[in-house]
Amino acid sequence: MEALHFEGMAAIFGEPDRTRDVFDCGAFTKSLRASWKVRLLLNHNTDCVIGCIDDLQETSRGLYVRAHITPDLEVNRDVARLIKDGALDGLSVGFKTRKSRRDGGVRYISEAELWEVSVVTFPMAPNARIEMHGCRAAA
Secondary structure (H helix, E strand, O other): OOOEEEEEEEEEEOOOOOOOEEEOOOOOHHHHHOOOOOEEEEOOEEEEEEEEEEEEEEOOOEEEEEEEEOOOOHHHHHHHHHHHHOOOOEEEEEEEEEEEEEEOOEEEEEEEEEEEEEEEOOOOOOOOEEEEEEEEEOO
């Protein structure tokens, strides 16, 4: 199997997710400057690292990720096939809230310590998705 490269938005700024959390623009700035490596997981399972993150940055829209699925592991062959088929297209972030405020039942997160990005079946943020035009197999 060749490595599958993909890109997408792992978190969206300013939009409530299904748990009524909203990431403020810049919520990941401090975390992205830190020295630890953000992991690429499947469904937030820390026992299922599926590849590496090649680029991670905040844009005006949210947290952009470009990553690749590491080839030659059985689970990764399945994940890559599901992504290529469009059956698995959700993205999500694992984080620890550092600063937030509540307003009317909504939690606004102004600082988050980012631990991982996951390819997920059901993203909490409906617009956090793999963008298929960015998918390609490595040569």
